[in-house]
Amino acid sequence: MHKDHIYAEPLAHIQDFRFDDQVADVFPDMIQRSVPGYQSIIQTIGQLASRYQQANSHFYDLGCSLGAASLAMRRNISAAGCKIIAVDNSPAMVQRCQRHLEAFRSEVPVTVLEGDIREVAFENAAMVVINFTLQFLAKQDRSPLLKKVYQALKPGGILVLSEKIISAHSRSNQLLVDLHHDFKRANGYSELEISQKRTALENVMQPDSIAAHQQRLEQVGFTESTVWFQCFNFCSMIAFKQP
Numbered sequence: 001m002h003k004d005h006i007y008a009e010p011l012a013h014i015q016d017f018r019f020d021d022q023v024a025d026v027f028p029d030m031i032q033r034s035v036p037g038y039q040s041i042i043q044t045i046g047q048l049a050s051r052y053q054q055a056n057s058h059f060y061d062l063g064c065s066l067g068a069a070s071l072a073m074r075r076n077i078s079a080a081g082c083k084i085i086a087v088d089n090s091p092a093m094v095q096r097c098q099r100h101l102e103a104f105r106s107e108v109p110v111t112v113l114e115g116d117i118r119e120v121a122f123e124n125a126a127m128v129v130i131n132f133t134l135q136f137l138a139k140q141d142r143s144p145l146l147k148k149v150y151q152a153l154k155p156g157g158i159l160v161l162s163e164k165i166i167s168a169h170s171r172s173n174q175l176l177v178d179l180h181h182d183f184k185r186a187n188g189y190s191e192l193e194i195s196q197k198r199t200a201l202e203n204v205m206q207p208d209s210i211a212a213h214q215q216r217l218e219q220v221g222f223t224e225s226t227v228w229f230q231c232f233n234f235c236s237m238i239a240f241k242q243p
């Protein structure tokens with residue numbers, strides 16, 4: 001696995017963070033060392049696919065990167081006529097995702113689409129995963145996407161939404177950010193790497209609070225949702241469409 005050294009040397013100009021070839025090459029190492037609980041979240045997505053699968057339905061992985069969530073779902077789907085659709089708008093990610101999925105054999109078909117999740121049409125879904133991707137959309141684009149997801153879900157279907165979050169209170173927010181930075185230090189990132197990446201993400205990633213997520217989910221039709229995972233300022237929620 002290629003190690004992430006992208007922000008290790010001082011950069012004269014820190015560009016906005018992009019999911020380009022350089023990031024795609026080190027992505028498994030980067031996300032593992034940056035997101036507390038990432039592996040548990042991926043594993044649980046597999047468990048949820050097993051529980052919420054319905055025959056003849058679609059499973060979407062929106063902002064799939066290298067396809068970790070698609071792989072976890074694929075390993076756990078046994079119902080007939082199911083199909084996974086993984087979407088990402090980064091050509092660097094889509095290329096590698098395709099190769100990654102081809103490296104393992106499975107009966108469950110996966111289609112990898114290069115496209116913008118705001119523009120792709122969804123239907124007949126038993127499960128939709130948006131794992132650390134909604135945070136990269138402009139705030140005004142978040143509700144329309146979630147509304148489209150709600151409408152595409154079959155009765156009894158679920159959305160898994162994982163996000164970096166902010167806390168409404170400044171003292172708790174600062175603590176969660178500090179604990180996250182400690183996590184990064186413990187995983188070998190230097191102060192320079194932490195601060196340069198923070199600057200790179202500043203304009204491209206706008207986290208919401210858990211309350212804002214819950215309110216938005218309710219507004220688009222999800223009458224029930226729950227936080228099933230939180231570690232520091234990272235969380236994962238499940239929203240249910242009534243059976």
Ligand SMILES: C[S@@+](CC[C@H](N)C(=O)[O-])C[C@H]1O[C@@H](n2cnc3c(N)ncnc32)[C@H](O)[C@@H]1O
Pocket residue numbers: 019031062063064065066067068069087088089090093115116117118130131132133136137
């Ligand atoms: C943090 S990564 C997601 C990680 C991945 N879901 C996983 O679990 O390993 C965010 C991904 O969302 C993609 N992305 C961001 N905005 C997008 C959009 N509007 N349409 C499609 N993909 C998008 C990026 O290219 C990137 O690969």
Ligand SMILES: O=C(O)C(=O)C[C@]1(C(=O)O)C=C[C@@H](O)C=C1
Pocket residue numbers: 030031034035132164197201
């Ligand atoms: O490194 C951070 O501080 C992050 O916010 C991690 C985060 C994310 O939450 O999506 C940001 C960009 C990378 O794609 C991987 C993970």
